[in-house]
Amino acid sequence: MTAQKSTQTFDVMVLGAGIVGVSTAAHLRRLGLDVALIDRKHPGQEASAGNAGVIQHNGFLPFGLPKDPMGFLRSSFNLGGPFSYRPLTLIRMLPWIRKYIQSSYGEAAEAYCKAIMPLRTLAVQSHLELAEASNAGRFYRKGGWIHLFRGQTSFDAGDLERYYARIYGVDYREMDGEAVKALEPGLIVSGIRAVHWTESRSVSNPAAVVDAFWRGYIRDGGQYFRADAKKTIRKRGGWSLEGERGPIFARHAVVCLGAWSMDVLKKFGERYPLAVKRGYHMHYRPLSGASISRPIVDIDNGFALTPTDFGIRLTTGVELAGRDAPPNPQIVKLVKRRAEEIIPLGRALQDEPWLGSRPCVPDSLPIIGPSPTIKGLWLNFAHGHDGFTLGPVSGRVIAELLTGKTPCADVSGVSPVRFQE
Structure with a gap:
C-alpha cells in the first residue's frame, strides 16, 4: 500500500515561471514569505525565452x-x-x-502613457537589482x-x-x-x-536571465514544483494543487501564466479580454x-x-x-x-x-493587482510586448501589495478593476 504524501503548505503559490512569475516569486521570497513557484516546464521556456531581449526605457x-x-x-x-x-x-x-x-490613438494613447510610465521608469533599475542578486549581470x-x-x-x-x-x-x-x-x-x-x-x-540571452533569477530564488529558500496550473483548486482558506511531489496548499495564489492565464481564471469566474x-x-x-x-x-x-x-x-x-x-x-x-x-x-x-x-488585452496594459472578486487571488499577466521589460518591476509591485506595503510604483492604471462592469 502506497503511503499518501503529506501536503506542503506555503504562504503563496505563484502560477507560471516565465520572467513575470520568477520575478514575482523572487520578490515575495525576499520579503520573507514561503513561496511555491509552479510550472509544467523549466522556468523561462515560453515567451520569456523568445523576445528581443530589450529592457525598454522608452515605449x-x-x-x-x-x-x-x-x-x-x-x-x-x-x-x-x-x-x-x-x-x-x-x-x-x-x-x-x-x-x-x-x-x-488619441486620448486613449495618452491614458496608456500615464498608466505605463510609473512601471517603465523603474524597469531598468528593477532588472539590474535582480541581476545583481542572482549573478546575472554578465548578460x-x-x-x-x-x-x-x-x-x-x-x-x-x-x-x-x-x-x-x-x-x-x-x-x-x-x-x-x-x-x-x-x-x-x-x-x-x-x-x-x-x-x-x-x-x-x-x-545577450533572455532565457539565461530568467534561469539565473530562478536559481537565485532557489538559493534564497524558494521552492519550485512541476505541476499543471490548470488543476489549481480553490479551497477554504486558500488554494490547492497536486504537484509531482505531492499536494501543495497556499493562502494566496498569483496568476503569472501569460497567454495561458485565462485557462485558470475562467474556472473561477474571472473574465478578461x-x-x-x-x-x-x-x-x-x-x-x-x-x-x-x-x-x-x-x-x-x-x-x-x-x-x-x-x-x-x-x-x-x-x-x-x-x-x-x-x-x-x-x-x-x-x-x-x-x-x-x-x-x-x-x-x-x-x-x-x-x-x-x-x-x-485591448488597452495594451498589463493586469497587475488583487482580483476584484476573489480574496487571496492575485493577477500579474497580459504584459504584451513588455513582459521581459516589466517582469521584475511588476513582480516587485505584486509582492509589495500582497504584503501590505506601499508599492514602488502607482499601478492604479493597470489594476484589474478597470474591467469591472
Whole structure:
C-alpha cells in the first residue's frame, strides 16, 4: 500500500515561471514569505525565452494596429510586415481588434502613457537589482537600441513617441544613415532615418536571465514544483494543487501564466479580454564582417535584430492567430528577406523557427493587482510586448501589495478593476 504524501503548505503559490512569475516569486521570497513557484516546464521556456531581449526605457505608446480600414486589410496579407492575420482569426477577433485600435490613438494613447510610465521608469533599475542578486549581470549590456525608419513618412509618424520622451525626460538621439553607420558599421542604411534610445538596456540571452533569477530564488529558500496550473483548486482558506511531489496548499495564489492565464481564471469566474500576439524568431550566423552590437528595430517592417549568445536573433512582428494554431514558417522567410536588405544574415542556426505568444488585452496594459472578486487571488499577466521589460518591476509591485506595503510604483492604471462592469 502506497503511503499518501503529506501536503506542503506555503504562504503563496505563484502560477507560471516565465520572467513575470520568477520575478514575482523572487520578490515575495525576499520579503520573507514561503513561496511555491509552479510550472509544467523549466522556468523561462515560453515567451520569456523568445523576445528581443530589450529592457525598454522608452515605449510611451501602444503597439498600434492600422486604424485605416484599407491599411488594415493590406497588412492582413503582408506576412513580412509588422502585422499579419489569418482570415478566420481576423473574423473571430474583429470585436477585440476594434477595441484595440480604439485604445491605441488619441486620448486613449495618452491614458496608456500615464498608466505605463510609473512601471517603465523603474524597469531598468528593477532588472539590474535582480541581476545583481542572482549573478546575472554578465548578460546585460548598455548601448540602448536603435529604431530604423525606411522613409520620412514613418519617421514623422514617430513624432508623438519622441514628444512623450521629452515630456518624461527620456534621452534619445535622432540620426541619419551616416550616424547609424558610424555606430553600427555592419548595417546597410542608405537613405534611412533612425532614433537611438540610449537609456534602454538589452541582454545577450533572455532565457539565461530568467534561469539565473530562478536559481537565485532557489538559493534564497524558494521552492519550485512541476505541476499543471490548470488543476489549481480553490479551497477554504486558500488554494490547492497536486504537484509531482505531492499536494501543495497556499493562502494566496498569483496568476503569472501569460497567454495561458485565462485557462485558470475562467474556472473561477474571472473574465478578461485576453488575446495573443504570436511572434517567431530564428538565429543566424552573419556573413563575414556583418555584425551588430545592440538591438535594431525596423519600424516599417516590424522585425528586430538582436546580437545574442547564439548569433543574430531575428524576431518577427505580430501574427494574430490562435494561440495553439499551427505555425506559419512563411512569415520568417519573408521577414528574413526584408532583414537582409539591411544586413546579410547568413546561415540559419536552427532547423525550425521558435514560436511564442504574447498575451494582450485591448488597452495594451498589463493586469497587475488583487482580483476584484476573489480574496487571496492575485493577477500579474497580459504584459504584451513588455513582459521581459516589466517582469521584475511588476513582480516587485505584486509582492509589495500582497504584503501590505506601499508599492514602488502607482499601478492604479493597470489594476484589474478597470474591467469591472
